[in-house]
Amino acid sequence: MTSASGGDADTVASVPDRRGRFGPFGGRYVPETLVAALDRLQAGVDRYLANEDFQAEFRSELATWVGRPTALTRASTLSRRWGAEVWLKREDLAHTGAHKINNAVGQTLLAKRLGAKRIIAETGAGQHGVASAAAAARLGLPCTVYMGAVDVERQAPNVGRMKLLGATVVPVTTGDATLRVAIDEALRDWVADPEGTYYSIGSAVGPHPYPYLVRELQAVIGREARAQMLERTGALPDAAFACVGGGSNAIGLFHPFLADASVRLVGVEAGGRGEGLGDNAASLTYGTPGVLQGSYTLILQDEHGQVRETHSVSAGLDYSGVGPEHAYLLRTGRVAYEAASDAEALDALVECARHEGILPAIETAHAFAGARRYAATHPGARILIGCSGRGDKDMPILQRTVLEGLA
């Protein structure tokens, strides 16, 4: 039984609780300096997310500046090649090239309402950095973006875009110089000015209320996709796939389907080059419970609770933790999580580009790899893939990998 407006949301949408718990996961593990700032953010979330003026402005920005609703595309050739019915939810067509803009616009509007004087953000692939820089430029707020030095190099096109959009980009050289240390550095910046600075976090991670806030802002993906599937096919998909770094595009796609028990939901993590600690970024597949960056969740750590460096060909998935709601959905069994390797993702990227005329981001290509695997064992299945972003930003790394092979 399916309704047009979304499943029986109440039974599954009751997490998080007031303290930000998704079952045992989530919470708020931050220095005392940030507690009052998070309380103010919580008050803002309570006040504005349900406020008609705020929602009207958010919807209008999404429609006229971001370009929503994004298309639902039937992937005819992939359907034929895989022996399935494949549909793509095209977040790559959103302004700035990925789903990240939904969250960035929402949080920047909220920051403005809360009287913030500047926006800070972290970024891995550079997509949240570009989205934040664009939203801040549009709303007239200065923006500083923290980015691991390794990512600055491998996502160079996005660094230039952020600068053109007026943002200050700060490379972070500690640790493995990727997303996790960029978040650490953004948190330090925020601790220094918790009253004037708004930290616009880029995924469904961090201390409460961020995982909830980001989910609510990204759920537009799944709401649109669900309605579009019903309209175009008269039915829901059998399975939906999304890549999982911190988990924002995945929770945004999945959440409106949670109550639809017939829809299999699958999150695809970065399997990197293997199963060993340090060889992947698949915290749901290989991680253990712990506290990282404000939240109790599944993390890639050693036996002494030291968070370990990760590896993925994709900067946006290269993170040792994951949003607490995904840890919860794994534990309840409602969502399945699996890993796709660097090689599988690059292969899926090439296939999609060649046969659908769409160059997906390397992050996104992990979802394609997972979907292709599923199609192999479920002939004829109707499959929805969250096409979270476009791959233009990945040219430096594609040049060194698949294009080398094509030369």
Place this chain on the structure above:
Amino acid sequence: MSIAPHEAIGAAIAAARRSGRTALVGFLTAGFPSRDRFRDDLAAVAAAADVVEVGVPFSDPMADGTTIQRASFAALANGVTLPWILGEVAAVTAAGGAPILLMSYLNPLLAYGLERLPRAAAAAGVAGFIVPDLPFEERAELRGALDREGLALVQMVTPVTPPQRLERLCADARGFVYAVTMTGTTGASAEVPADVLAYMDRVRRAAPVPVCAGFGIRTREQVARFAGHVDGVVVGSALVEALERGEDPRAFLASLR
């Protein structure tokens, strides 16, 4: 009659106050600058300071500035772990000296296991814990576990902690209240304007235990400025840097008095 470990902290600070001094709380990162010398360094600090904080290194020290970050990463590279730290601390506390607290982010403590941590820490002579990423609302489990062994869980307050919350946080503090001098991470030199002193006075009125100011305290002038407004001062990054330069921590701490 023996007193609980958490009471030994207050007693050490009170003893300093009785002799007319602001208590000195010395912080050093375990296993930095050298793993081999750590036991000697710790003993030297425990002989010169009134209370000691031993930093348990963590991969993601989000409340720390560059000095303690660098010290943490180097200590981890030296193979420092919590079980090793407990062994070193036990060797030093066996000989007496100032009460020793462990300053640790939550995750290494979770990995050790909150069930077995309090007993192991008490056996090593640890007097309490400071956990910078564990706010009041999330502390129940650890606080309960430490209470059973009489260990302190030191509460931090900051200049941006709202007044009512400050009262609540102070009311049931153990050991001492750690009053952070400023918004920001550890290390950067703190100014001590009049409003910071007024904030310290407020904390002191609310706290049933001694109050120690910390973050950014590096000079004798700063220590003198806080005198009369707090019971003690925490010296962290500056002491770590002195150890890194190879200076005698006793001489460095004496220079702040």
